[in-house]
Amino acid sequence: MxxxxxxxxxxxxxxxxxxxxxxxxxxxxxxxxxxxxxxxxxxxxxxxxxxxxxxxxxxxxxxxxxxxxxxxxxxxxxxxxxxxxxxxxxxxxxxxxxxxxxxxxxxxxxxxxxxxxxxxxxxxxxxxxxxxxxxxxxxxxxxxxxxxxxxxxxxxxxxxxxxxxxxxxxxxxxxxxxxxxxxxxxxxxxxxxxxxxxxxxxxxLPLPGGRDNGARARVETRNRVLTAMLRRPLPVVGRALAKAAGEDPVGALDALRQGGWAWRRRRALPPQVESDLRRLAVDNSGA
Structure with a gap:
């Protein structure tokens, strides 16, 4: 209905x-x-x-x-x-x-x-x-x-x-x-x-407050690393993990603990998509 x-x-x-x-x-x-x-x-x-x-x-x-x-x-x-x-x-x-x-x-x-x-x-x-x-x-x-x-x-x-x-x-x-x-x-x-x-x-129309922003940040960190493991080249995965370890060690550890399924399902992106992601990363870094 x-x-x-x-x-x-x-x-x-x-x-x-x-x-x-x-x-x-x-x-x-x-x-x-x-x-x-x-x-x-x-x-x-x-x-x-x-x-x-x-x-x-x-x-x-x-x-x-x-x-x-x-x-x-x-x-x-x-x-x-x-x-x-x-x-x-x-x-x-x-x-x-x-x-x-x-x-x-x-x-x-x-x-x-x-x-x-x-x-x-x-x-x-x-x-x-x-x-x-x-x-x-x-x-x-x-x-x-x-x-x-x-x-x-x-x-x-x-x-x-x-x-x-x-x-x-x-x-x-x-x-x-x-x-x-x-x-x-x-x-x-x-x-x-x-x-x-x-x-x-x-x-x-979100309500102000009421959510655990620390827990959310840890999950976001974990998911960034897992997503890199799933689709990005190994050097990108390494940089993502190193950054996560420096900014949110708990989130990085969660990604490592759960990374087995991500590694098994790795699939390389087409060169143009990977190039676009790198271009976005450079733009966001201000480099």
Whole structure:
């Protein structure tokens, strides 16, 4: 069953996009953001152990375990539209953005992913990641929908469903935080375009505080190293591990402890994708 205007008062602006929302124990945020979705919507509950709101007429998937970012994969598998947009339980796409994204994906068959501009909080300040994407040193290829990117925020993506599934979606072992990098590499390695389109806009309404930033930093460090192990040349892995050891030894140790599966699944990136990643690294370092 799907989200309908009769239930929430929001008109469906496109029949070609499904919004997938992953959530866990954040009923207050869902009650604020969910009524804004203007497309078919699938809600994936990541094994919440607190009461969650009911949304009649919405496809709700209740998982028996917390799968982190990979919960989104379940929603994509259930979707029956050619394109899927992701939203977090504290975010939503602004009116017109989903219809515009569908039109762009129809116009640009090589595009597998469009990343939107993210406006944070009630004051709608632009997210630094959006600023970085707008200034991408990779430029805009001829005929592309926007500047090429290899990094983005998961809550600001519209993807071509078949390309996302062929790439494997979000890697379950990375769980959360920094899971986007591997997806970007694999989509680009498959020959797809990944573009930043600032005309597409997402509102992000995070609550202040309430999360363990130290724990998040450790997981992000671990995932950066694991992602390097999975796809990058050995010298890059060595530098990533050395940097992690200096900045967050616990995160680096976690990566080493869990690195066995990453080494077994190593796959070299095409030269152009690796070159683009190096170019981005130089640009971000200011060298």
């Amino acid at each position: 799907t989200l309908t205007p009769e239930i929430y008062g929001a008109e469906l602006e496109t029949e070609d996009v499904t919004v997938v929302v992953a959530t866990r124990n954040r009923a207050d945020r869902l009650l604020e953001t969910f009524p804004h979705h203007r497309a078919r919507t699938i809600l994936v509950d990541n094994a919440s152990d607190q009461p969650q709101p009911l949304f009649p007429g919405v496809d709700v998937v209740r998982l028996g375990e917390n799968r982190g970012a990979a919960a989104r994969n379940i929603g994509v598998l259930r979707a029956r539209t050619p394109y899927v947009a992701f939203a977090d339980d504290d975010s939503y796409w602004t009116p017109g953005s989903l219809a515009r994204a569908a039109a762009l994906l129809r116009e640009h068959p090589r595009a597998a992913l469009l990343a939107a501009k993210v406006l944070v909080g009630a004051e709608q300040r632009i997210d630094p990641v959006s600023v970085a994407m707008s200034e991408s040193p990779l430029g805009t290829p001829p005929g592309a929908a926007g500047p090429s990117v290899l990094g983005f925020l998961a809550c600001s993506l519209v993807v071509r469903r078949d390309a996302f599934l062929a790439a494997g979606g979000f890697e379950p072992r990375l769980f959360v935080y920094g899971e986007e990098a591997l997806l970007a590499m694999d989509l680009a390695a498959a020959g797809h375009e990944l573009s930043y389109v600032p005309d597409l806009v997402v509102r992000h």
